[in-house]
Amino acid sequence: MSAFQRFRQIALAVVLTWGWKRALxxxxxxxxxVLALAPFNIFPVLFITFPVMVWLIDGAGAxxxxxxxxxxxxxxxxxxxxxxxxxxxxxxxxxxDADVFAWLTPxxxxxxxxxxxxxxxxGFALARLLWTKDATRILALAASLTVGEWLRGHVLTGFPxxxxxxxxxxxxxxxxxxxxxxxxxxxxxxxxxxxxxxxLIDRTxxxxxxxxxxxxxxxxxxxxxxxxxxxMSLHPTTxxxxxxxxxxxxxxxxxxxxxxxxxAEVMRKYLxxxxxxxxxQATGVxxxxxxxxxxxxxxxxxxxxxxxxxxIAELLPKGTVLITGSVxxxxxxxxxxxxxxxxxxxxxxxxxxxxxxxxxxHLVPFGEYLPYQSIMEKLGFEQLTRMRGGFIxxxxxxxxxxxxAPPASPSICYEAIFPGEVGTRDERPGWMVNLTxxxxxxxSTGPYQHLEQARMxxxxxxxxxxxxxxxxxxxxxxxxxxxxxxxxxxxEGILDxxxxxxxxxxxxxxxxxxxxxxxxxxxxxLAVRRRVAKRHP
Numbered sequence: 062m063s064a065f066q067r068f069r070q071i072a073l074a075v076v077l078t079w080g081w082k083r084a085l086x087x088x089x090x091x092x093x094x095v096l097a098l099a100p101f102n103i104f105p106v107l108f109i110t111f112p113v114m115v116w117l118i119d120g121a122g123a124x125x126x127x128x129x130x131x132x133x134x135x136x137x138x139x140x141x142x143x144x145x146x147x148x149x150x151x152x153x154x155x156x157x158d159a160d161v162f163a164w165l166t167p168x169x170x171x172x173x174x175x176x177x178x179x180x181x182x183x184g185f186a187l188a189r190l191l192w193t194k195d196a197t198r199i200l201a202l203a204a205s206l207t208v209g210e211w212l213r214g215h216v217l218t219g220f221p222x223x224x225x226x227x228x229x230x231x232x233x234x235x236x237x238x239x240x241x242x243x244x245x246x247x248x249x250x251x252x253x254x255x256x257x258x259x260x261l262i263d264r265t266x267x268x269x270x271x272x273x274x275x276x277x278x279x280x281x282x283x284x285x286x287x288x289x290x291x292x293m294s295l296h297p298t299t300x301x302x303x304x305x306x307x308x309x310x311x312x313x314x315x316x317x318x319x320x321x322x323x324x325a326e327v328m329r330k331y332l333x334x335x336x337x338x339x340x341x342q343a344t345g346v347x348x349x350x351x352x353x354x355x356x357x358x359x360x361x362x363x364x365x366x367x368x369x370x371x372x373i374a375e376l377l378p379k380g381t382v383l384i385t386g387s388v389x390x391x392x393x394x395x396x397x398x399x400x401x402x403x404x405x406x407x408x409x410x411x412x413x414x415x416x417x418x419x420x421x422x423h424l425v426p427f428g429e430y431l432p433y434q435s436i437m438e439k440l441g442f443e444q445l446t447r448m449r450g451g452f453i454x455x456x457x458x459x460x461x462x463x464x465x466a467p468p469a470s471p472s473i474c475y476e477a478i479f480p481g482e483v484g485t486r487d488e489r490p491g492w493m494v495n496l497t498x499x500x501x502x503x504x505s506t507g508p509y510q511h512l513e514q515a516r517m518x519x520x521x522x523x524x525x526x527x528x529x530x531x532x533x534x535x536x537x538x539x540x541x542x543x544x545x546x547x548x549x550x551x552x553e554g555i556l557d558x559x560x561x562x563x564x565x566x567x568x569x570x571x572x573x574x575x576x577x578x579x580x581x582x583x584x585x586x587l588a589v590r591r592r593v594a595k596r597h598p
């Protein structure tokens with residue numbers, strides 16, 4: 062038996078798999094697909110798992126109603142296999158305040174994937190509706206899963222974490238295509254490219270194997286790599302004149318970040334670390350023009366603590382500003398109890414004056430607020446941050462003026478994972494600043510995934526990204542996605558670097574998701590025409 066005959070025999074066995082074996086196979090392929098994401102970045106594994114996905118949908122046609130329910134169920138199992146190992150680290154957050162939340166860990170680790178898998182099931186079901194018996198079904202699957210992933214990123218505030226397109230984040234040359242088609246376009250290409258070997262079991266009219274489709278997919282990967290390499294060579298890293306960054310990564314434990322009694326300890330650590338000499342030529346914070354602290358840096362309302370503001374003013378030399386995260390109390394009449402707050406970013410001058418404020422727009426469900434907050438609180442539930450009433454969402458995304466540097470587009474924590482939300486349409490910023498507190502998730506794959514997704518925003522928009530994280534990974538990234546400097550996970554320290562300059566707006570920055578929508582629409586049209594042609598030869 063030849064190698065190809067053996068391959069075809071295996072594929073046909075997959076097509077004929079049913080019952081619990083089909084469910085286990087789908088989950089195993091989903092779990093193996095996680096290896097394509099950070100920190101592993103073994104994207105060739107998808108050449109194995111995605112063709113199996115196609116063959117399982119082929120076999121679903123034996124079920125009722127055209128195989129749509131069977132395909133949806135297969136997609137659900139694939140999604141569950143993908144999301145559980147991909148998002149296991151969410152369970153770490155429930156052990157920060159273990160006495161209160163540890164019992165919820167199984168619900169989070171399994172419940173969120175169980176919900177997200179619904180969208181993978183939708184993608185599989187849509188694909189089966191468009192299914193053909195030839196290579197067009199690869200395009201049908203790519204379009205349908207892109208629609209499912211887009212829905213996952215938008216429904217109920219959305220959670221597009223680990224979208225399939227992030228498999229092409231590494232090598233960095235491949236990621237450059239995102240500057241043309243964005244993350245949803247990259248998701249379409251990822252599915253189409255890696256699912257293509259499935260057609261090798263098909264037969265063309267001359268009875269020869271359908272090798273042309275996977276060959277075209279490989280050629281597309283090569284073209285993407287060449288395009289990326291040329292693009293990166295045309296845009297070497299350059300720095301903004303006079304702008305010197307210093308990122309402070311305190312590696313602070315979560316019980317200190319939310320404990321008011323630790324106020325003095327937190328401030329001492331921040332001040333000492335920020336002014337630490339980083340080398341024989343460095344003289345501390347005086348060497349920087351922009352000092353950056355991470356999200357929710359203080360266990361108190363910063364601007365309501367005069368001594369803390371005075372300490373910051375004393376730390377900052379003239380010509381240096383601080384960009385820091387902090388909870389912010391709403392503007393209320395004197396004497397009014399504070400029951401809710403904003404998760405905010407402040408820009409503070411050397412004299413302690415507040416130059417600008419940004420309030421987080423996209424809050425984390427169950428982390429910063431509860432759906433149906435008042436009802437859930439009456440039932441005894443509370444979000445992880447334990448703020449009564451939940452955080453208040455900001456109203457508008459706007460750039461932050463930063464003395465000595467171009468205006469910055471701010472984002473807090475997982476806001477950076479939403480394509481199209483980080484930049485502003487009205488005014489193009491010169492860079493993006495992302496403050497986060499990945500300390501919730503310990504030493505896990507979560508912070509690596511978070512950084513990879515934030516970095517893709519730099520490639521999409523042609524803007525440098527400066528990311529300050531409590532426990533890491535802090536990094537300075539240029540508009541091509543190249544890491545200029547970084548500080549690893551779980552490390553206490555400072556990171557000194559220049560501020561990369563932006564490049565002209567990318568196609569994605571100008572037109573958004575229109576190219577991705579065109580790809581999906583074209584694939585759907587081709588699939589529908591093929592189905593109609595088969596019915597009416």
